[in-house]
Amino acid sequence: MSRFDTLTPVLTDNWDADRSWTLASYEDRGGYAAVRTALGMAPADVVEAVKASNLRGRGGAGFPTGMKWGFIPQDNPKPKYLVVNADESEPGTCKDVPLMMASPHTLVEGVIIASYAIRASHAFIYVRGEVLHVVRRLQRAVQEAYLAGHLGTDIHGSGYSLELTVHAGAGAYICGEETALLDSLEGRRGQPRLRPPFPAVAGLYASPTVINNVESIASVPSIIARGAEWFASMGTEKSKGFGIFSLSGHVANPGQFEAPLGITLRELIDLAGGMREGHELKFWTPGGSSTPILTAEHLDVPLDFEGVAGAGSMLGTRALQLFDETTCVVRAVLRWTEFYKHESCGKCTPCREGTWWLVQTLANLEQGKGQESDLDLLDDVCDNILGRSFCALGDGATSPITSSIQYFREEYLAHLTHGGCPFDREASTVFARQEVPA
Amino acid sequence: MTASDGASRIPGIDDGTNAAAVSTTAETSEPLDAATYAELREIGARYPQARSGLLPMLHLVQSVEGRVTSRGIEACAEILGISAAEVSGVATFYTMYKRRPVGDYHVGVCTNTLCAVMGGDLIFERLKEHLDVGNDETTDDGAITLEHVECNAACDYAPVMTVNWEFMDNMTPDSACALVDRLRAGEPVSSTRGPRLVTWRQAERVLAGFPDDLADEGPSAGPSSLVGLQIAREREWTAEARPDGDDDSAAEATAEQVDPASSGAAEGSHEAEEIEDDAAVAASDADVKHEDNPDNPGGDDK
Structure with a gap:
């Protein structure tokens, strides 16, 4: 019926505008018109529109956003809450931070529409604390939105009122897990909660709560403004719409590329100017370090939820970290594993103890001090973490290990025969060309 | 709870292994001043339940005290009506809360996998040598606290550093050394995607929810954030549906x-x-x- 260009700037479309983060710039380009449209609709119709768009959560899990909103029990007398997960911390993921830096009003507008749809009167943006300027831009945007009457009491005479609070975290990857985020937002240690009850029934302050990723919420104004049909006509059969694809690592021009879901890595690398000169792709993550790594044989996999799952991994957050042949996969995996060990909240034994043992075993292998049976040990430990942990952090910790053993078993063994890492660490750096030849 | 009880000890806070570093703060048993108490209460009032303010409250404590102190913990506990142990349980969970005094500039080097591979490991090693400090340690002049950090959501600018949680993009060992030298010399330094750097304590105040009016500084986006958008502009690509021949065919x-x-x-x-x-x-x-x-x-x- 219709087709779309290779790249489709929607969320990124105003990032090159002068002072794009200001209300004036955002409104000049039609910003906040979708709020007025939404406030003229019944809340349930807004939910239906988002359902009809087939928007699936952009934070990694891909749960249908409209359906999540529909789970909020409106007969529950408690207040309803919207919480935006802006705790972007998954290694490789770097889309929400530039979005909030360049266009915080896109998110604020989405928050107002989503809150109206679920009939929340207080919303929160939980942003990680380690991005100070993003916090500033959010604070300013919220302040501007209040002054313009987009937030506060009786918004634009609609009778609908909303408070929005920007809340800075304090450094904990686990708080990106939605129930840990809720505990953290309640002023506690960020540890995940047992489900059920699900947040839709008993979330923040045990009240019905929707938790959505920044990009999911930021996509909502465009759905209201341009129509669910427009959104649903982009992408692939079960993965509709567009998303921001973040390329990092050994490509000529790393950066953000907004495209319909289903684009391939081959197309994206081409747009990024190819791999860095004289090198070739060795392995990559499709959606952050918690998604099993893939190799050059997967360049033509459609980057949608089904395509990447079919290749044995997950679309995740479209955090495409690319590593060329100068990179030691064992070193890469060990470092990710150290990260999971550091970030394990300690609540459940498989993850707390398991990640510790994974680091010990991998470190031995990396230093050439292990033995071949350690690979079986790693598999065994991973087996005891995967599906047995309290939350997805433990599952994610096993992804790089099992997938790298699957594709690069020989490279692990080479560390044993070589008595250590056979790679030159300097060769993989971006400044290798300037500083190594000297 | 007696906030003025000088003998009170906070598990995990007062049990620091580096006793010398802790004693340099010359902590007194005096409670925090009334203005800080008022601001701590103000934070709690932003939320339907005041305890939700605990994380920003601890950021405010750090901005006033230069770290999380016992009396800061006592103040939070007193205001929220919870025990000091509960507050310290929270304070010790999050990596941004520091038990030892932090320098004027907290310098972070990302050593998660991608940045490490792209040069972060070599940058961190060079800085340790250059500053003569280890991880999470502060230079003798109190200017720089060096720490390796986890992924900070700026991977398209690897290797990435942070100063007081502002981005310093596309670093090298040489540019990292030059950066900390300028900071120590008191020269003005700007983030590659933000304003002129403020001190760590000032940054902590913003994180507590007290804006510093610098939101309008810096660009909309760095160059890497715009790579895809610029290609779309050059090729006139948009998100509009392109009619693909006759729809009714x-x-x-x-x-x-x-x-x-x-x-x-x-x-x-x-x-x-x-x-x-x-x-x-x-x-x-x-x-x-x-x-x-x-x-x-x-x-x-x-």
Whole structure:
């Protein structure tokens, strides 16, 4: 019926505008018109529109956003809450931070529409604390939105009122897990909660709560403004719409590329100017370090939820970290594993103890001090973490290990025969060309 | 709870292994001043339940005290009506809260995998040598606290550093040394995507929810954030649907259906679209069952 260009700037479309983060710039380009449209609709119709768009959560899990909103029990007398997960911390993921830096009003507008749809009167943006300027831009945007009457009491005479609070975290990857985020937002240690009850029934302050990723919420104004049909006509059969694809690592021009879901890595690398000169792709993550790594044989996999799952991994957050042949996969995996060990909240034994043992075993292998049976040990430990942990952090910790053993078993063994890492660490750096030849 | 009880000890805070570093703060048993108490209460009032303010309150304590102190913990506990142990349990969970005094500039070097591979490991090693400090240690002049940090969501600018949680993009060992030298010399330094750097304590105040009016400084986006957008501008690519021939042509619609892989966005006739939608709904129901699994994170896939 219709087709779309290779790249489709929607969320990124105003990032090159002068002072794009200001209300004036955002409104000049039609910003906040979708709020007025939404406030003229019944809340349930807004939910239906988002359902009809087939928007699936952009934070990694891909749960249908409209359906999540529909789970909020409106007969529950408690207040309803919207919480935006802006705790972007998954290694490789770097889309929400530039979005909030360049266009915080896109998110604020989405928050107002989503809150109206679920009939929340207080919303929160939980942003990680380690991005100070993003916090500033959010604070300013919220302040501007209040002054313009987009937030506060009786918004634009609609009778609908909303408070929005920007809340800075304090450094904990686990708080990106939605129930840990809720505990953290309640002023506690960020540890995940047992489900059920699900947040839709008993979330923040045990009240019905929707938790959505920044990009999911930021996509909502465009759905209201341009129509669910427009959104649903982009992408692939079960993965509709567009998303921001973040390329990092050994490509000529790393950066953000907004495209319909289903684009391939081959197309994206081409747009990024190819791999860095004289090198070739060795392995990559499709959606952050918690998604099993893939190799050059997967360049033509459609980057949608089904395509990447079919290749044995997950679309995740479209955090495409690319590593060329100068990179030691064992070193890469060990470092990710150290990260999971550091970030394990300690609540459940498989993850707390398991990640510790994974680091010990991998470190031995990396230093050439292990033995071949350690690979079986790693598999065994991973087996005891995967599906047995309290939350997805433990599952994610096993992804790089099992997938790298699957594709690069020989490279692990080479560390044993070589008595250590056979790679030159300097060769993989971006400044290798300037500083190594000297 | 007696905030003025000088003998009170906070588990995990006063049990620091580096006794010398702790004693340099010359902490007194005097409570925090009334203005700080008022601001701590103000933070709590932003939330339906005041305890939700505890994380920003601890940021404020750090901005006033230069670290999380016992009396800061006592103040939070007193205001929220919880025990000091509960507050310190929270303070010790999050890596941004520091038990030892932090320098004017907290310098972070990302050593998560991608940045490490791209040069972060070499940058961190060089800085340790250059500053003569270890991880999470402060230079003798109190200017710089060096720490390796986890992924800070700026991977397209690797290797990445932070100063007081502002981005310093595309670093090298040489530029990292030059950066800390300028900071120690008191020269003005700006973030590559933000304003002139403020001190760590000033930054902590912003994180506590007291803006510093610097939001308008710095660019909208760094160059890497705009790579895809610039290509789209050059090639005049937009998010508008492109009419693909005659919509009513059954023959064309059939042709498209034969080759669905030619374009992820290509769709068949209206009828085919409805069928697809039905399929999607059915699939979504299946997804719900799958994704209602308690192990499914629902939010970020972590």
